[in-house]
């Protein structure tokens with residue numbers, strides 16, 4: 001990776017990945033794009049372009065203008081939004097992905113796009129979900145993610161594009177809020193713990209889902225993209241996770257810092273149905289064996305860091 005084009009650079013992953021890549025590869029070597037601009041460090045610390053990923057021609061022009069050799073495609077609608085607007089989700093998630101893969105093919109770029117635990121469905125083994133198993137998701141987001149994994153495999157096999165990807169769990173972060181996800185409760189809970197001392201969860205107690213702290217997700221992307229291609233058996237869909245947790249466990253960890261913290265529940269049936277269709281825990285062995293995946297943060301370390309960093313962020317407002 002020398003000259004990197006990112007789509008969705010103002011999103012939950014993109015906001016932090018852009019800054020991390022600029023630190024590692026040089027600010028001018030990371031071209032951030034998003035459908036809108038913003039008054040923030042992503043836009044102000046290096047090249048930024050407005051880009052609607054459904055406009056393949058515009059994406060290609062930016063790739064040629066900056067002579068990029070790597071395309072990191074993050075722009076997508078997440079699970080709950082996709083369930084509310086399935087056709088729009090298909091157009092953006094699949095139309096954007098095809099455009100990005102075509103640019104990578106024509107400009108001979110290395111390619112990354114995330115998959116998700118959402119690529120699994122109710123018929124998938126729920127515990128320690130294997131790397132290779134049944135994938136019959138019952139959400140539009142899941143259909144997009146399975147199709148995306150297959151499409152990226154196809155571009156590698158048919159055209160030799162060096163496509164790589166990770167099946168991300170829920171990602172927890174304090175820089176840019178997530179939007180429209182089923183796992184967003186696991187981010188909101190930390191904000192509300194500091195703002196009001198209580199949180200009303202839209203996901204039921206006892207609903208286990210895989211989660212990971214954003215620093216581990218960013219490192220996983222860079223480590224995978226820098227990995228020796230000859231060692232990769234599963235290119236576009238590595239299971240990665242740091243923990244399998246449920247709302248009561250996060251609440252108990254928060255109480256170690258804020259003893260009076262309270263959680264109650266107003267379950268959102270749509271997002272609960274999505275969560276219930278996903279695995280309780282996935283098996284990241286292939287990622288560990290093929291390119292040395294390792295998560296540094298467990299629930300205790302993540303909660304401590306989240307509360308510290310969010311306290312600073314909220315105080316600065």
Ligand code: VAH
Pocket residue numbers: 078079080116117118141168169170171178180181182183184
């Ligand atoms: C979502 N945060 O909730 C995303 C992610 C595994 C969850 O794909 O849709």
